[in-house]
Amino acid sequence: MVAEKARVLNLVQAINEALDLALARDERVLVFGEDVGRLGGVFRVTEGLQAKYGEGRVFDTPLAESGILGLAIGLAMGGMRPVAEIQFAGFLYPALDQILSHLGRWRHRSRGWVGLPVVVRAPYGGGVHTPEQHADSPEALLAHTPGIKVVIPSSPERAKGLLLAAIEDEDPVFFLEAIKLYRGVRAEVPEGYYTLPLGRARVVREGKHATLIGYGGMVEVMLEAATVAAKEGVQVMVVDLETLVPLDEDTLLEVVRETGRAVVVYEAMRTGGFGAEIAARIAEGAIDHLQAPVVRVAGYDAPYPPFSAIEHHYRPNARRVLAALRRVLTY
């Protein structure tokens, strides 16, 4: 169900529009977090929503992440559909206990009696010269938690439909928004209410020589590398995973089987990152089709560096992706 008219919006506007539509459509939807009300969020993602829906439905909480997650859990238990914002994904850590011990576990520990339709939105990732702790990519921590879903959109029109699907979903969904993309990407976004299914990876560029696999802020980096490679006659397939949990393993294996060579790109630290999961799945399911080892392009095993001076060394860029491509192509 996709509405016809489309306008060009950035990621912030698209997500704002999705929240607006969700609030209008379902009285049980609540939007809350630090500074989301009067200010409209530090990135203005919730701008105008409090004025439109009132302080009962869009509200500021005290500055306490565990409290925000706990509140969301209790609200969902009581039949509401909370959409909580954590100001930066790096500040999810104070709430990890609520997430790991409860949000992901309640349905299971109650044998399906208590389901928690909670959405947690959080900006993540680097590339915009933020201070310490503001660029973390904790998706692997979340993906490692049974019972929660993890969605990371890479474009405005996808973000809108995926967020609306996340809000409709009966399970807790983490919706991570790449800060670099907030105002850095613009695209045609259909008007009106529409959802896009969770749990599907999509091919954003076709190619037969190698496959690049990533998500969120890395999709544009992969596309940039693919464009450069094309000039050298190498056709690279680019896959946007979009949902990390549940993972679309079928699509993943299919595309790797087609090209026989794969590079996984993610901006978290390398060890134990989600790229390791992808590489392992490929090894388990498509080893016979591989013509080279799966190579990861990732952050370093160190905290994400604050401010601008050395950040670009940490966050994967097209140059590093091209180097990895060269490695798998010449193996």
Add this chain to the structure above:
Amino acid sequence: MKPKVIRYLDKGEFPIGEGEALALYRAMRRARFFDEKALLLQRQGRLGVYAPFMGQEAAQVGVALALGEKDFVVPSYRESAMLLARGLPIHTLILYWRAHPAGWRFPEGVRAVNPYIPIATQIPQAVGLALAGRYRGEGWVVATSIGDGGTSEGDFHEGLNFAAVFDAPVVFLVQNNGYAISVPRHRQMRVDYIARRAEGYGIPGVVVDGNDAFAVYLEAKKVVERARRGEGPTLLEALTYRLAPHTTSDDPSRYRTREEEEAWRAKDPILRLRKALEERGLWGVEAEEALLGELEEEFAREVALADQAPEPTPEMMVEHVYAQMGPDQRRAWEALRQGKHVEELW
């Protein structure tokens, strides 16, 4: 200035209706009966690790009975008495302590959620549940419980602060039994009464003799009504003592003295209430025997029910992780159902 500790028993006061007093006694005695039997079952290997509440019946039952039908309790692991008083069937509670999946799903209509194992994490959730009742126009009140040690956790603070800011209809029961496993209250905090902390959140704090069922029940009724009127949360501190070990794996002789335990045994909340009932001619040996007979029968029936629960199957492990099974659970489920492990399906 020390807060006033509210107390009625042992002063010859009888401030509540006789029917209510009897209901309190019966529920407390039933809970104690369960606790004693649960310890025996555990020793026979027919229960997992169990957390007894013996000595804290007045605090738990007093609050549970002060709630209305639509109100919720959000308990911690030691609140079995509260759950029983809220109507959780004994066989479900037994299955819960057997870690049997059938004990994880509470029957429809029981206004209580599964007990929490991590300390203090239920506190902000209770606030959310209370607010949901307000949004939905149902106006339910939530009573949640925590120990003295639990009040040191960050979530206790976050939850109380949230409740205060949002005027949430919550009663925070602190069962101050003097110990967090082995750590005594004075090594846990530097305040004498936990209720003092309430002032830091801008909410009322009340201290009751937690072994005095009248005191707990009457104060709980007041603060539940206060919450229901929209006047916000209250911290209710019940001074009490657990007469048994922390759990069935604990050895309290390593951290407390026999004299201390004996002194508290003399303040057993069940004996104190019974004495008040007897003085008023409401209770006696015969009534007690009749009640114990009933409880014995009920318990035997309920254990039999629990024993009939079918053995859990391995594929249950991956059920109910999500509303709909994802591909990874589905594959594991198929394998486990065929008596295999997932690796064998490749």
